[in-house]
Amino acid sequence: MNVIRSLLIAAAAAVLAAPPAAAQTAPKLKVGLMLPASGTYAALGTAIENGFKLYVAEQGGKLAGREVEFAQVDDESDPAKATDNVNKLLKRDSVDVLVGSVHSGVAMAMAKVAKDTGTPLIVPNAGAAAVTGSMCAPNIFRSSFSNWQPGYAMGEVVAAKGHKNVVTITWHYAAGDESVRGFKEAFEKAGGKVVKELSLPFPNVEFQALLTEIAATKPDAVYTFFAGGGAVKFVKDYAAAGLKKSIPLYAAGFLTDGTLEAQGADAEGLLTTLHYADDLGTPRDKAFRLAYAKAYKVQPDVYAVQGYDAAQMLAAGLTAVKGDLTRKPEFDSAIENAKIDSPRGAFTLSRSHNPVQDIYLRQVVGKENKLVGVASKALADPGQGCSM
8 A cells, every 4th residue: 555655656746847748848830931942033042041040040949949940932033923832831831930032022922921811921031112011911020121222222322422314224023113213212302313214024134235225325323223143144244335434333232242252343343222231340240240151151141131130030029929929919019119139230120010220331342242331320111001
């Protein structure tokens, strides 16, 4: 009898001493990464993924106590496939959170699905106005920029330099059109005039006819938006046409971010505007650049920063709800009110969930986008059409 009693006491003690079941079996957090792994934007997708995973690794592979597991889809920068791709992540992989994408058309499709399903979405690049404009929602956030922001800042810069007549050239899709619109708004507000708006379909890189038209127009300057492989070819073609020496080229910073190695000397001296530069020199940025280079054997660019900050934003929301994503209003509110300690400099979010951030003027020196100064301080996208 005493033996039985002793066994019962020992068993009860073991139960009491054991950690709570919830602590042992906290469900994994499934993050769906929908980024380009092929095509002109593949390198951008890789940098975003690396940045996101670096922050998670720095937290020991967990956010708010939940181990992070990734499901991934190559979105191919193809808006026509975007809805099917995002539904694969939601229905096949049962992800808790969506992160993507680079291409604005793809991101808009993701935003529609996220808004319809209530799934948290963090956009780590695509700057389409609609995402934090007419499609804004409590569960949709951006860790990057709006297309309007770098364009508007550069419009102010070009006007301040005394240029009066400008030609713009870009791909004809949301990112390019909205970047040009931001530039034009600021430039013409300051008394300048956009005399011609040139474009070609994404991702076409046959620039020669348009470069000939620029040469014939003889503007004071050119403003452009291109990124990835298209940015490499445009910079090289612009120089080869002899235009770099005669007509100054200004751009949103994507023209020279992640592309300088391939552009070589043709990019030297170019001025661009963006929310990051290669030599900010702050302790936060230095630590990030060192950690990224150690992990991936390359230097980070703006895309890596945006991925890193997307993970920071997710962590801010999860920490507030102790990892419980069923507490959606609290999760959303925590991200909305967070101050993100970014390598680019601390930023907050606007009412429409777009970063309110400094936009820097940078100049290409060798293989770096060197800081010249702040082009626009704490620039907030107007969030037109957002009803939140």
